[in-house]
């Protein structure tokens with residue numbers, strides 16, 4: 001399939017074309033950059049919802065039910081599930097697949113699971129690109145599920161229009177164990193597994209945390225109680241997402257958020273390219289090794305060594 005045809009298929013929502021383009025981008029094949037360029041003008045229409053939280057909190061189950069509800073409303077949904085702890089064909093993802101079976105059969109849903117494959121730095125970029133592809137393919141909503149553990153996952157979580165943090169009662173120190181950074185960017189809290197003991201206590205501690213914020217923003221994150229396995233709380237969650245969306249649009253925050261996101265993405269790409277450039281240049285002409293020898297012999301210090309490497313770039 002030619003790239004042009006492929007793009008055409010993606011824009012029409014063709015499942016095979018979407019899958020093909022995703023693997024091209026994931027594997028960083030030569031045609032990936034041009035393809036991403038071509039689809040970019042067609043992005044920006046889907047609403048992006050991020051789900052994160054500790055493993056086992058019920059994110060996949062919630063995403064499953066939320067997707068089902070959205071599908072019943074006639075919406076098209078794309079899902080990117082990022083789980084760095086399990087390889088692509090691993091047990092956890094297989095479990096996710098099985099649980100998501102009832103929705104993947106419905107047309108207009110596209111699910112893609114991603115694992116790190118040893119490349120942490122590339123994960124957020126891949127997830128972001130896949131979200132863009134799903135957006136361009138005409139999905140109304142793109143859902144990104146990540147495990148809230150590392151910086152990469154926080155970066156992915158940040159790419160959402162609405163960020164949902166899923167917690168459950170009885171997970172040790174409760175919210176103390178969750179990264180502070182993640183608490184701060186959550187737009188909606190979900191206390192899942194409310195059928196278990198401790199849900200009220202967890203809600204109270206989230207409330208206390210929100211109350212203790214010295215600089216509360218104009219949006220007070222609501223706390224939704226759910227029992228995902230029984231489908232309880234899904235409508236409440238979706239209406240909380242809707243309210244947040246309306247809040248963002250009315251205040252002009254959605255455009256601001258998306259602008260900030262693009263800015264950060266461009267900066268990341270520039271950094272990546274510059275860093276690649278420097279690495280290949282250093283490796284190729286052997287100058288770095290020569291400089292290193294001088295530093296080791298104390299004929300040159302590391303700081304002037306850096307000047308010698310970066311200096312020529314700064315002159316441009």
Ligand SMILES: Nc1nc2c(ncn2[C@@H]2O[C@H](COP(=O)(O)OP(=O)(O)O)[C@@H](O)[C@H]2O)c(=O)[nH]1
Pocket residue numbers: 053054055056057058059060061062192193194195196226227228229230
């Ligand atoms: N008791 C109870 N179990 C749940 C609930 N939601 C999910 N589970 C179960 O918790 C386990 C982990 O759920 P999963 O959605 O895979 O969590 P994830 O790791 O956050 O994606 C599964 O066995 C689910 O069936 C709930 O509300 N109550």
Ligand SMILES: [Mg+2]
Pocket residue numbers: 059060061096145
């Ligand atoms: Mg999951």
